[in-house]
């Protein structure tokens with residue numbers, strides 16, 4: 286029972302991280318129907334920048350904020366420079382470009398920082414919290430993960446639900462041409478969407494690095510898990526990304542705990558297959574809307 | 578006034594518009610009629626900037642529209658109700674309406690404008706917080722029309738607004754359009770398959786055939802010309 290409890294806590298903490306990256310994938314997918322395979326690698330790159338900043342004596346929180354801003358700029362630039370020129374042709378073209386970007390980023394990171402994995406500090410203690418005599422598999426840092434991802438999710442939801450900027454962003458994402466006919470500057474809003482995704486990606490990079498072997502490739506598996514979560518969540522809504530990420534995190538934690546950690550990626554693959562087969566458009570998306 | 582001169586549009590080898598010229602006056606409705614594939618939708622999409630023509634010019638109140646961005650043209654007071662899927666299904670009825678007010682109305686004017694439109698289409702009143710995807714075909718048309726009117730456009734481009742509507746609703750809609758056009762100085766270009774009802778509310782009519790203007794004259798003359806009606810309009 287206590288094993289199950291700890292696996293669950295571990296699953297929630299990891300699941301929140303997958304949710305954040307799933308959110309990034311969803312923000313881009315629903316606006317452009319592109320899966321950004323470079324999203325994790327971009328987070329890896331900005332985390333290396335954070336690592337350099339920390340090495341130069343910048344405080345953790347300054348580095349944290351700066352790196353989220355850099356993530357925003359990097360996401361926005363990716364859209365403007367690499368994706369925008371390919372618009373209007375096959376949706377596969379930009380997807381292939383993001384795979385190219387993934388490879389380039391990992392190559393560049395390896396060339397600059399080396400391929401060996403290194404350490405990355407956590408914002409808070411990583412030893413489990415204790416209640417009375419028992420220690421649980423949930424640390425101060427896990428609490429921070431929970432709070433950081435929830436704050437991001439809530440901020441995005443407020444943006445989308447309660448502001449006119451969010452209304453414009455949703456409209457441009459769902460119906461670009463009609464929005465333009467209504468005077469909405471769709472181009473800039475798409476760029477903004479990629480920027481927000483960049484923030485979520487950077488945050489993921491910072492949250493994963495302390496608990497994994499931080500190096501050029503440490504985000505690869507996280508991207509696969511996040512993608513699984515995004516598909517489970519229907520690839521359309523932030524709330525779906527949150528739930529999908531959590532489901533993925535929990536499943537993988539149970540698989541790793543009870544069956545062995547080597548089977549985790551296999552577990553994710555099975556989960557992804559089931560999610561895709563159960564409902565091709567995802568579990569939480571609305572049924573295909575009726576057309577006139 | 579809308580002045581279209583010598584407009585030609587091609588999609589690859591398909592010549593959708595061939596040297597189309599006509600004028601549409603403010604405070605009146607100009608019907609654009611013609612068979613399927615005649616180029617009506619292409620004409621409207623060219624005016625609102627969605628399609629780039631090979632040659633020609635589109636002037637509205639003396640200003641050239643061609644070459645400007647779609648959203649810039651919209652912000653000059655051009656409202657285009659596209660064919661078919663004009664609503665944004667993922668948004669609620671009220672959000673659809675609000676979206677059209679963002680560039681032209683101040684924050685506190687927006688809600689008043691939304692209420693005015695909902696009063697114009699009372700059927701939508703109870704559905705304001707519903708997703709637009711749940712509306713019936715007729716309700717959707719009311720919503721797109723309301724959304725076009727809410728920005729108080731100076732040029733209103735309507736692509737088959739009566740598509741899928743019951744005859745009675747079509748009549749109401751046409752009446753509403755006529756009242757709106759004559760009450761203000763808006764220029765209305767009305768594309769319709771339903772030539773008879775379009776002509777009944779229009780002052781001017783343009784008949785397209787295979788991308789060419791066959792006739793451009795008063796609606797009454799077109800309606801009275803039996804040969805023309807038979808040949809191109811099917812009634």
Ligand SMILES: Nc1ncnc2c1ncn2[C@@H]1O[C@H](COP(=O)(O)OP(=O)(O)OP(=O)(O)O)[C@@H](O)[C@H]1O
Nearest residue numbers: 588591592593611612613614615616617618619620
């Ligand atoms: N995107 C496109 N690519 C290629 N050809 C097109 C495209 N859009 C329209 N066409 C062609 O251009 C011609 C004019 O089409 P358009 O849609 O303007 O006709 P329409 O008068 O609106 O017809 P309908 O009454 O059926 O709506 C048709 O032959 C059509 O096949």
Ligand SMILES: [Mg+2]
Nearest residue numbers: 617618619660
């Ligand atoms: Mg048409």
